[in-house]
Each structure stands twice: as structure tokens, then as C-alpha cells.
Amino acid sequence: MSDLHQMTKTTPKDFIAATLGGLFAPGLTIFMIVMLFLGFQKNMGQPDPTPIAEKVVLERIQPFGQSLAVDPNVPKIELTGEQVYNEICAGCHASGALGSPKFKEKADWSKRIAQSYPTLLDHAIKGFNKMPARGGNPDLSDLEVARGVVYMTNAAGANFEAVLKKEVEPTTDELARGKTVYVDNCAYCHDTGVTGAQKLTDAKAWTPLIKEGKEYLYNAAINGSFGGPAKGGNLKLSDADTRLAVDYMVAQAKTAIAAADKASKQAAAK
Ligand code: HEC
Ligand code: HEC
Known part of the structure; x- marks a missing residue:
């Protein structure tokens, strides 16, 4: 012991x-x-x-590796029609998988081309039967999808131009989702106008912005603009949700613009 x-x-x-x-x-x-x-x-x-x-x-x-680590400060580089086709659409359209119209196969495309470009674009953006929306890649912008459509259809005899003649109006569900995202991430500045953010009720500020087109606004919201932080400062926000918040903001701003127009017309009538 x-x-x-x-x-x-x-x-x-x-x-x-x-x-x-x-x-x-x-x-x-x-x-x-x-x-x-x-x-x-x-x-x-x-x-x-x-x-x-x-x-x-x-x-x-x-x-x-690059697409996994997207630097939000670097503006997205828009793909050409050929790139969109090769990277996304060819997955099905090169072989005609799932019954898709095959690349360069005029017989597959002629009736579809006859439906007119806006219809084809609409189907490519929103999806159509087994054709997934944006070819299954939600990060493709409307313009990129348009370029993909034009690349494929022109290769099958069409003569289209990749323009976004009509902006796709958001659905009620999309606007509701956009509102939630907006309230959580954007209202802090855009309800108050703090740091120079354009208030949603400010018709004068939004009229020129809306004229720039949604693509411009999406890009500004996703990558940041002068004084506007990328994704409102919440980098966890997906690009898709950020777009929906912009859709909501634009819808609200359009309401404000319409009200301002009406008020100024009434004032002029007096
Ligand atoms: C997962 C497979 C798949 C991918 C990827 C895909 N598509 Fe399709 N696409 C289809 C199928 C299937 C159809 C035929 C749908 C039908 O007519 O029922 C189709 C049809 C279309 C049509 C014709 C729509 C119509 O109204 O006739 C267009 C335009 C189109 N795709 C564009 C694209 C573009 C642009 C891309 C790439 C961004 C793409 N697709 C990627 C499967 C795919
Ligand atoms: C910390 C404050 C702040 C937050 C949060 C914020 N913004 Fe902004 N935003 C700004 C400012 C400031 C501007 C004005 C920049 C300028 O003068 O062009 C702006 C401008 C914009 C514009 C117009 C682009 C332009 O060229 O002016 C859009 C679209 C936008 N913001 C979307 C959003 C969205 C969507 C969110 C939420 C996901 C958001 N913002 C959150 C401060 C903010």
C-alpha cells in the first residue's frame, strides 16, 4: 500500500x-x-x-468546379445558342430521347416551327409534356433558353431571332413565393428606401428600371448593382428565388406606376 x-x-x-x-x-x-x-x-x-x-x-x-463555386460578384456570362444547346439541350435533342424533336431533323421540327417562335419559346421556358422547363436547368436565363430554341429551330430550317418579345408573366403562385422572399430579404431596404434603394411605391424610380427589362433586373438582383447587394446580402438565396422576388417587386412597381398614371390623368382633366 x-x-x-x-x-x-x-x-x-x-x-x-x-x-x-x-x-x-x-x-x-x-x-x-x-x-x-x-x-x-x-x-x-x-x-x-x-x-x-x-x-x-x-x-x-x-x-x-467553376459552376459549383460561382462568385456572386462576377456578372453571369450569358451562353450562346450553341453553348446552350451543347451543354443542356443536346442531352435529349441530339438523339431524340424521350420523343424530343431531333437536332437538324426537319421532319421532326417543321410542324413545331409552324407553331411560331413565341409558342416554342414559351414551351421551352415553362416546359411542355416531357420537355422539362428550361431543359431542366433553372439557372438558364430566358434569353439563353431563347438562344437555344433559335439555335435548334434554325438548324432545322427556321429563320428566327433570339429576342424576348414578351416577358413571361409570373403566375399567382410565383408571385406569392416572390412576396415571401421579398419580405424576408429585400423589404428592409426596398420598403423604406434606406441606402437609396428604390421603394416599391416609387413610380418614378421604377419606370426606367422596368424598361430595362426583367433580365437586367434579375441580373442586378442576383449579382448586385450600384449599392444594391447581391441577393439582398443573403448569398444562400437561390437565383430562382431572387428572380421571383424581382417578379414580385416589378408587379408591385407596375401597380404603383398605373396608380400614378391615373392620378396624373385625373389631375390633368381638372
Ligand atoms: C430531358 C430531355 C430534354 C432536354 C434536356 C431538353 N428537351 Fe426540349 N423537348 C424534349 C421533349 C421530350 C420534347 C417533346 C415534347 C412534346 O412535344 O411532347 C421537347 C420539345 C422541345 C421543343 C418543341 C416544343 C413544341 O412546342 O413543340 C423545343 C422548342 C425545345 N424542346 C427546346 C429545348 C431547349 C431550348 C432545350 C435546352 C435548353 C431543351 N429543349 C432541352 C426533351 C428535352
Ligand atoms: C441593404 C439594402 C438592400 C437590400 C436588403 C436589397 N436591396 Fe435591392 N437595392 C438596394 C439599393 C441601394 C439599390 C439601388 C442601387 C442603384 O442606385 O442603382 C437597389 C436596387 C435594386 C434593384 C434595381 C437594380 C438597379 O440597377 O438599380 C433591384 C432589381 C433590386 N435592388 C432587387 C433586390 C432584391 C430582389 C432584394 C432581395 C433579395 C434586394 N434588392 C435587397 C439595396 C438593397
């Missing part, structure tokens, strides 16, 4: 040894880190040690 007790008893000698050891261990760690760092420095200035194979792989996976 007394033996046991002696084994755990700390003598002054043990104490000093433990203290020195305690000081030495971190010292050793720091020494090793310094050596590692010096080793790194020695490697600098030497040829890039990344093996070619690794570089090739990095280059190959780059487009994917």
Missing part, C-alpha cells in the same frame, strides 16, 4: 523534469514547423512541381 502511494508521489526532481519536458515539446514543434517552412522556401523558384497529369485533370474538371 505504501509502495503504491510512493509510485504516484511527485518529488521535486519529477516536477522539474516534467516542467522542462512541457517546455521542450512545444519548442520542438515550433522548430519542426520552422524547418518545414524553410523546406517550402527552398522549393520556391524551382519549376512548378504539379505533375502534368494532375494539371490535365484539373483543366478537364474546371468548368464543373
